[in-house]
């Protein structure tokens with residue numbers, strides 16, 4: 001089975017966001033980067049498929065040199081090969097990502113492309129479905145359960161109030177959601193092995209964002225709330241305020 | 250240049266979803282502000298009795314495509330939803346109507362379709378918008394990034410845009426009582442072929458009859474402060490006293506006290522209800538990521554320094570086992586009057 005997993009590098013979820021001087025991005029000073037947490041589910045699912053069906057797992061990231069760290073993390077978990085599609089700029093939108101991934105993947109003929117359902121920096125939730133259109137391969141995202149047998153795919157996708165059971169065929173693009181598996185921790189052996197795995201580097205073929213950020217700003221700070229400290233005795237006053245001041249009840 | 254706006258609205262079981270009214274309201278506003286024409290489009294069946302209600306929100310023309318008419322022809326039977334077919338249908342309608350702005354809700358369906366439609370129609374995409382303004386005839390949208398820790402204003406590099414609206418943020422607003430003209434779309438004109446049904450939803454499993462957190466306008470969430478799964482009836486009672494849904498922190502989901510479908514936060518659901526009551530939840534940054542844009546946040550926590558109080562509009566420092574039952578009683582009392 002030829003398995004591709006797309007990984008991206010994002011600021012750690014505990015990052016305190018500061019806006020940079022350009023007012024168009026975050027201030028990267030002191031920010032630590034991690035593999036996108038949803039992509040760990042994708043890597044884990046890729047490895048499980050390989051263990052079951054044989055084949056190899058290729059990890060791809062689009063980005064600047066920094067994105068190598070996401071591929072390295074995939075190596076540590078057990079991915080076999082890595083490709084960095086190198087962008088000269090760190091300012092790219094979902095379409096640019098999907099387009100560059102598509103340009104590379106279209107000659108690879110994978111059976112399955114695994115991705116996270118969203119990257120936690122720009123919370124796009126777009127790349128899997130955009131890639132689907134560009135490659136003309138069906139995609140299912142926010143997947144919490146995946147079964148593949150005899151070329152047939154059955155996936156459970158989380159939606160409001162329940163799940164959709166989706167049937168499709170290979171090749172397929174899957175966007176993973178928490179719950180699909182428990183990503184493994186790299187062990188010493190896989191960490192050692194990862195060090196000798198080379199990352200192939202190719203240049204991005206497409207530039208030209210379709211969306212331009214005019215300004216990045218912090219959300220308006222909540223003006224100090226009313227916090228009561230007399231416990232149960234404050235309950236009726238709270239409910240009065242919810243009705244008369246906040247008007248939400 | 251004047252715009253032509255296509256609002257795609259969702260229905261379920263012969264009824265329009267609440268998000269449909271949000272989308273029409275906002276689309277109508279953009280149309281007014283930019284002197285443009287608005288067309289509303291939906292995919293579904295048995296909607297006839299519901300259609301007139303849309304006119305109150307500014308819809309004058311509704312196109313309806315009943316894809317079930319095509320199933321048999323393509324020998325694709327019994328599907329609930331097919332992403333490629335829906336995306337193609339909406340894109341085709343946008344093209345034939347000459348629409349350059351497509352508006353839809355960022356529901357599960359909307360999020361699944363928007364990127365596909367943007368690629369098909371060669372549009373820029375503004376997803377999960379919380380504010381839309383028009384400057385010099387150009388649309389500028391605001392959307393949260395970094396889990397709501399910052400916001401970006403965005404504009405398009407082209408004059409074709411697909412926008413999705415974060416649910417519950419844009420409130421439906423009645424305008425006039427107008428008349429609405431309904432037109433059935435000839436589904437054969439959408440040039441759908443069997444390939445467009447390469448992945449289909451065969452079945453929808455409703456997790457339970459309860460209201461989903463992602464759709465609820467009032468939410469009561471419980472965290473580790475509840476001490477055990479056996480105490481969550483307190484959360485359920487409080488939620489039902491205000492007709493709300495129940496949510497949970499990751500800590501209690503990971504502990505197996507609550508189902509993952511209830512988890513609010515970075516790795517759970519993003520919610521924007523009018524009222525969010527957090528009980529025994531510390532307010533970790535990943536939890537805040539999922540609920541900080543709620544309109545009114547109430548925190549109940551015994552630790553006065555818990556971070557949740559920093560973003561709460563109201564709070565009570567105290568024991569959940571004491572406060573929640575009292576609050577439930579008080580809500581029942583005032584709401585029965």
Ligand SMILES: Cc1cc2nc3c(=O)[nH]c(=O)nc-3n(C[C@H](O)[C@H](O)[C@H](O)COP(=O)(O)OP(=O)(O)OC[C@H]3O[C@@H](n4cnc5c(N)ncnc54)[C@H](O)[C@@H]3O)c2cc1C
Nearest residue numbers: 472473474498499500514515516517529530531536551569
């Ligand atoms: C990558 C990543 C993603 C994450 N995603 C999410 C997510 O999506 N959602 C999420 O919620 N978390 C998420 N987390 C976890 C998050 O960091 C916190 O660990 C979690 O939110 C804590 O849950 P809690 O508030 O219920 O528990 P705690 O932090 O243990 O807080 C319990 C609170 O209850 C209070 N309390 C205790 N007893 C009582 C009582 N009797 N009466 C009143 N108050 C009481 C305490 O004062 C305390 O503030 C994520 C973490 C990581 C690293």
Ligand SMILES: Nc1ncnc2c1ncn2[C@@H]1O[C@H](COP(=O)(O)O)[C@@H](O)[C@H]1O
Nearest residue numbers: 006008062115116118119124125126127
């Ligand atoms: N720069 C990137 N390189 C490789 N894969 C990416 C990149 N950005 C996003 N992805 C993939 O697309 C998924 C969804 O991302 P997004 O649509 O940006 O929220 C992620 O979980 C990744 O699997």
